[in-house]
Amino acid sequence: MKAGSFFPSDKYSSLFAMAGDDCSLFFDLENLTEKQKADHLSNVELTAMLQIALACIGNEQDHLAVYEEYKSPEWKETLERYHDFYRRLVDQVIPLENISYHPKFDFYQSVADYSNKNKDIADVVNFYMTSGSNAVIHKNEELLKVNRNVNSKKHFAENAPNYGIPTPDTIIITKSDLGNKEVTNFFSKHNNRIMIKLLGLAGARNVSAISSVGEAHRYVLEYENDMIILLQEQLDLTNFTEMTVDLCITDKEIKIANTRKILFAEGLWVGNLISESVKISPEHQSTLIKVGEYARHHGYFSSEGSNCGIDFFLGKNGEISVTEINARWTGGLFPAEILSQIQNKRDAVPFFDVVPIAKKDKYIDFLDKHIVGEFDGDFALLPIGFGCFPIPIEGQNHFYTWQAAIGDLKAFKQTKNRELGIDVMPTANIIQI
Numbered sequence: 001m002k003a004g005s006f007f008p009s010d011k012y013s014s015l016f017a018m019a020g021d022d023c024s025l026f027f028d029l030e031n032l033t034e035k036q037k038a039d040h041l042s043n044v045e046l047t048a049m050l051q052i053a054l055a056c057i058g059n060e061q062d063h064l065a066v067y068e069e070y071k072s073p074e075w076k077e078t079l080e081r082y083h084d085f086y087r088r089l090v091d092q093v094i095p096l097e098n099i100s101y102h103p104k105f106d107f108y109q110s111v112a113d114y115s116n117k118n119k120d121i122a123d124v125v126n127f128y129m130t131s132g133s134n135a136v137i138h139k140n141e142e143l144l145k146v147n148r149n150v151n152s153k154k155h156f157a158e159n160a161p162n163y164g165i166p167t168p169d170t171i172i173i174t175k176s177d178l179g180n181k182e183v184t185n186f187f188s189k190h191n192n193r194i195m196i197k198l199l200g201l202a203g204a205r206n207v208s209a210i211s212s213v214g215e216a217h218r219y220v221l222e223y224e225n226d227m228i229i230l231l232q233e234q235l236d237l238t239n240f241t242e243m244t245v246d247l248c249i250t251d252k253e254i255k256i257a258n259t260r261k262i263l264f265a266e267g268l269w270v271g272n273l274i275s276e277s278v279k280i281s282p283e284h285q286s287t288l289i290k291v292g293e294y295a296r297h298h299g300y301f302s303s304e305g306s307n308c309g310i311d312f313f314l315g316k317n318g319e320i321s322v323t324e325i326n327a328r329w330t331g332g333l334f335p336a337e338i339l340s341q342i343q344n345k346r347d348a349v350p351f352f353d354v355v356p357i358a359k360k361d362k363y364i365d366f367l368d369k370h371i372v373g374e375f376d377g378d379f380a381l382l383p384i385g386f387g388c389f390p391i392p393i394e395g396q397n398h399f400y401t402w403q404a405a406i407g408d409l410k411a412f413k414q415t416k417n418r419e420l421g422i423d424v425m426p427t428a429n430i431i432q433i
Contacts, residue, residue: 001115003125003138005328007248007257007305008057008337010092014126015115016054017065017134018329019107020044024132025148026199033222036200044104046352049385049402050128052079053334056086056384058094063121065111068101069388078386081364085371085383090341104389108134124304129328146299150308150327153197153230156294163294165287166321168195168313169233176225178216183231187213190233196220197230209234235321240313243280244272246333247292248305254292256285258336262311263351265430271351272332273433274339274404284320288312291325300327307333335384335404342373342382349433350384350404353425357390357397363424366416372406379407379415401425409433 006014020043023029023036032040051066058064070079079096086093102110115125115137127134130147138144149155157170171186187194196216198206210216220227242262248255259280260272280288291310300306309330312322335350355363372380387400405412405428413428422429 001119001122001125002304003127003134003140004130004143004302004304005128005307006124006126006302007246007307008126008333009305010059010061012123012304013061013063014058014124015063015065015111015122016051016058016094016126017108017111017137018047018050018054018126018128019067019104019133020047021127021129021131021133021328023200025129025151029133035222039200039206045387045389045391046400047128048387048389049352049400050329050331050334051385052082053338053385053402055083055094055099056090057334057337059092060095061122062094063098063100064094065100065102065107065114067104067107067388069104070099071101072388075388078360078364081368082383082386085367088371089373089382090338108136112136127328142299147327150295150298150300150325153199153324154228155298156325157230157232159298160291160294160322163290163297165290165294166319168235168321168323171231173229173231174225175220175223175227175229178213178220178229183213183216186231193234193236195230195232195234197232198223199228232323235313240315240319240321242311242313243278244309244311244330244332245280245288246330246336247288247295247308247310249292249296249301249308250305251296251301251303254289254296256288257307258333258340260332260336261433263349263431263433265351265427270353270427270431271349271404272335273347273349274332274336275347276345277347280314281318283318284314287320287322291322295325295327309333334402335382338382338384339404344372344406346380346407347409347433348382348404348406349409349431350382350402351428351431353401353403353427354391354393354398355401355424357399359420359424360399362420363401366420367403370415372404377407378411379405379409381412382406 023040192211200206245259246257263271309326311324367383370381372382382404384402390397
């Protein structure tokens with residue numbers, strides 16, 4: 001089967017297989033630093049939510065690979081309840097009988113064995129990202145090379161200006177260069193307001209705001225001296241708004257599929273604002289299409305349509321500055337695709353959060369009670385996905401959840417705190433639009 005990160009469509013059938021692909025694009029999973037190991041494990045476990053959300057995005061003809069924990073007694077009924085939510089939300093979902101179960105740490109080998117035994121199961125294998133971890137399926141070194149180039153912050157910083165793509169002021173160095181005068185001058189030039197960026201993981205785990213060379217040293221302390229580092233001017237959020245779009249790139253066209261405002265909490269990406277008020281001008285659209293042309297020039301496209309995310313900033317005076325390209329599925333694509341299928345005109349805030357496992361049933365009943373399309377109130381909820389791994393927090397096991405608050409965000413927060421307690425979806429309490 002053909003493999004890649006294809007935009008969701010009913011024009012072809014997919015075997016969806018997604019399991020924390022980012023780190024293995026640039027690094028050997030057998031030789032990670034301690035921080036990389038922790039971040040990669042967290043990413044693998046977060047991906048569980050994406051797996052479940054795919055059941056709502058796919059069609060009756062599609063198949064879905066998920067972690068084997070979902071068939072355990074602890075999670076089997078939860079999966080069935082989410083599947084019922086999806087049936088109530090959209091016209092087509094991936095049937096439960098089309099779901100296969102695979103081990104957490106040998107996920108792709110298991111999926112490869114499964115697809116080899118079921119060669120006609122789908123037209124394509126649809127990845128979050130074509131990477132080293134899923135090479136056992138795609139077996140395509142050229143495709144892997146393309147993805148390493150197009151997903152590389154270094155490659156983009158070096159090449160984007162030649163395509164007329166505006167980017168923040170950036171220098172590319174290695175860890176051993178941090179003591180150089182060029183670095184000191186760069187900090188001075190931008191009043192010590194700098195973003196440090198490394199190759200690797202998604203969700204801002206490889207990006208941080210720093211204000212001194214000393215902070216940069218501490219951030220990369222555990223890495224080798226040849227570690228590639230990008231230092232980039234930090235744009236002032238009083239003058240800029242951070243946004244993101246998904247592009248669908250084929251050999252014949254490039255189109256913008258959705259536009260979202262990025263939401264962060266405590267330094268990590270937690271979700272987006274999806275709203276009719278989140279719009280971009282034709283001029284900005286033209287710049288973003290140029291980014292798609294850049295990706296296609298470097299080999300990232302397919303006849304089915306390859307998904308590509310772009311992070312960018314819009315200034316109050318009409319400026320646009322592109323900070324990152326993600327030649328893969330994006331976290332925001334999932335809720336955007338589901339929302340496009342339901343009748344909703346209100347603001348939607350999809351976000352990641354955690355819930356104590358002891359309160360799982362109450363949380364799911366809360367979703368059921370307030371599900372969009374059925375609940376008539378100041379807010380409604382869109383169930384998107386849930387994790388299947390225990391996340392210890394302050395001596396209590398939690399699980400990851402993914403949902404969208406639709407309508408009055410303040411009313412949602414007040415209601416969930418009153419009915420469930422502040423320990424359920426605590427991140428929601430600090431999200432601001």
